[in-house]
Amino acid sequence: MWETVAPRYDRGIEFWERVQFGGGREWVCSRATGDVLEVAVGTGRNFPFYPARARHITGIELSPAMLDIARKRAADLGQEVDLRVADAQALPFADASFDTVVCTLSLCAIPDHRAAVTEMARVLRPGGRLLLLDHIGSNWWPVWAGQRLVELMTIRAAGEHMTRRPRSLLAAAGLEVVESERLKAGTVERVYARRPAGGS
Template identity: 65%
Template sequence: MEQESPTARQRRLWDSAAPGYDRQIAFFERVWFGGGREWIGSRAGGRVLEVAIGTGRSLPHYRAGVRLTGIELSPAMLAIAVRRAAGLGIDADLRDGDAEELPFADGTFDTVVCVLALCSIPRPARAVGEMARVLKPGGTLLLLDHVGSSWPILHAVQRLTERGTIRAAGEHFTRRQRPLVEAAGLRITEAQRLKAGTVERIAAVKPAPGKGRVARGANALGHPG
């Protein structure tokens, strides 16, 4: 039997999780990630791509007038997002797609969003590179995810925890998204680390050709990122 690829495995796992996902994530979004989707929605504008849109939990938080496209690896998750968009009266182009191989031309979108997905995408650096590729020069990348804590003891606990979660569900707890954004050549304009540094919000801009790559800033705790 041919070995299952990491991407196929994630598709299967998310298809299986889809029916109960909204119920399971609701508590964590309220307590751990509270205000995160609102933060994303208030900054997204123009032609927007949400990568790994899941069940569409960000849909209510986008401002009126955005032209939204969403891709999702899991057909079962995508079907829920489609129903949610219809129920909200939101006209969005929601389709199957892989974050590591975005089916769009270079420089297509004004804003690219990814919420709570880089923790489980098999090749996150490739995915961030694809997000940067499809952004227009001057466009904005918005990310929200859980990351390795800035507190050493908690970081050690996360590392122990992910020994099981990576095997079971491809879920990482000690990844960090900021270095991937910087490596993709984007300039960070906002960076916040919350909840003992376990939650990171990032806004970054794609420089125009010939402009500088990255200006390092400070995070919400006042320390270098």
């Protein structure tokens, strides 16, 4: 599906970034530091927002077509990034490989988001940061009910879940939440979590 969507993805997401996720990419990327892994990097829309202290950026994505667009974006920005095809549910990196892992607007569509969170935690160094942005299930039940109805169609059509709450998976993955925000009637969440410095 993402191979087909890739050429029009940027046009489609721009509206939602203004209306629903405004400032979210900036919030997440501003907290990145050191060696950064971006999971489900897509077309590289986060690239302009990484600070200088994000020394090296590696990005993985399941869709080669999305990666082609990300490579062009990086080149246009004069950035050196390491982009490769890989599965978020089975990251091809050793334990404790990165200082920061970033995942934006993607855990909603990764089939096994629990496995993806576990993998992101695994590749973090002690003291490392996991930075997330996604739409989630609202804590206001009338909104959640509407999301659930929409989800019945979007899961079938695009594998996209509306009611997931990734933050609930972090403790089991050995991570502690440092900072988080819920916005838009509880349907958008930004999370900065950390792997304890003494973690194995």
